[in-house]
Amino acid sequence: MATGMRNKPRRGALNDLPFLVQLENISFGGDAFSRRQLRYLLTEANADVIILGSKSDVKGAAIMLWRKRSRGGHLYSIVINPRHRGKGLGESLLELCEKAARDHKCDRVTLEVRSDNRAAIGLYTKFGYRIVKELPGYYTDGRNGVRMLKSLSSK
Numbered sequence: 614m615a616t617g618m619r620n621k622p623r624r625g626a627l628n629d630l631p632f633l634v635q636l637e638n639i640s641f642g643g644d645a646f647s648r649r650q651l652r653y654l655l656t657e658a659n660a661d662v663i664i665l666g667s668k669s670d671v672k673g674a675a676i677m678l679w680r681k682r683s684r685g686g687h688l689y690s691i692v693i694n695p696r697h698r699g700k701g702l703g704e705s706l707l708e709l710c711e712k713a714a715r716d717h718k719c720d721r722v723t724l725e726v727r728s729d730n731r732a733a734i735g736l737y738t739k740f741g742y743r744i745v746k747e748l749p750g751y752y753t754d755g756r757n758g759v760r761m762l763k764s765l766s767s768k
Contacts, residue, residue, distance in 0.1 A: 622709050625655050625662030625674065632671035633662075636692045643753040646690070654678075660689070663709050665702055672697040675706040677713050686714035688724035691733075703736055711740075711765065720766045728757040737761050 625633070630651055637645035646654070654660045659679045666672035676689040691706050714722050725748060726733045734744075742761040751758030 621665075622705075623664050625664045627652070627655055628668060629662070629664055629671060629674075630655060633674055633692075636671065636674060636694055637690075639695060640692045641690075654689075661713050663706060663713070665706065666694075666697075673702040673706055675710050677710050679717055679719075684718065684720045686710070686717060686719040686722045688722055703733075704740075707736065707740055711763075715765055720764065722763050722765065724761050725751065725758045726761060727752060728759050734759070734761075737763075 630648065633646075633651050633655075634648050637651065654676055655662055659681065661677045661679075663675045663677070664671055665674070671694065673691070673693040675691045678687040678689050680687070688707075688710050691703055691710070693702050693706075711722060722742075723745075724737065724742070726737065728734075728747070740763065742763040744759045745762045746760040748758035748760060750756075
């Protein structure tokens, strides 16, 4: 795992909210979670928010959602601060999300990603995810998405 000591993962807290809002807006534009949604994910949702970096320098974050009575975890978001991209942090977060899914007794992880986001699709494919559904017009700008799935039962 490429996290290193300075990138030790930690659970997201309410004081991470400003950094998360900023990262979401920089990375996802019109599809970014709102401040209100992120607050809910941090404080009330059946979710894990995983942060890499210090409280003053959030390098990346991931959000996993858990559904009651479901053996599937849903990867809502992986976002890396643009200053820290290309350092393996996305891979580290994906590994942490899969570990969290296994800890939650999940046998699969699903996610949605823009169909034109080749870097993300490449990362997910490298980790064993496969496209299971095309999502025409899925994003707010009308762009298409894909749903991807990984079975965790083989590990």
